[in-house]
Amino acid sequence: MLRTGIYFASILAAPGACAAAKALPDDLPGAIREFDAAAGKHDQFRKANVDSVFNTEAMARCASLAFKDKERFTIVFVIDEAGHVTRVYYEPKTALGTCLANELRRTSFLVPPEAPFFVKYDINAM
Secondary structure: OOOOOOOOOOOOOOOOOOOOOOOOOOOHHHHHHHHHHHOOOOHHHHHHHOHHHHHOHHHHHHHOOOOOOOOEEEEEEEEOOOOEEEEEEEEOOOHHHHHHHHHHHOOEOOOOOOOOEEEEEEEEOO
């Protein structure tokens, strides 16, 4: 019996591993600037993989807090090359924003087209 095999060798590296890691902003305005710089570039990824998170049971629990928070707020979060949320920025600090931030930190996404990948939502709880 003759056995043949084909072996494929590949180099495994996280996306962007060859490039120097980009420092994340320290505050919400810096995160918004990063989001705005890439706005529109990855709308399809965001719509297919990120928007659905806001339709989960966990997010519905957070929405029950909205009756307390009548303020509009902005939330920006950063997805790394593995699809994990590494940073969440939001202002003003509200119960709803804190709940969403905690849920997002426990959420995994598909690997984004580039990392860090900034996602921004303006939320009006009224």
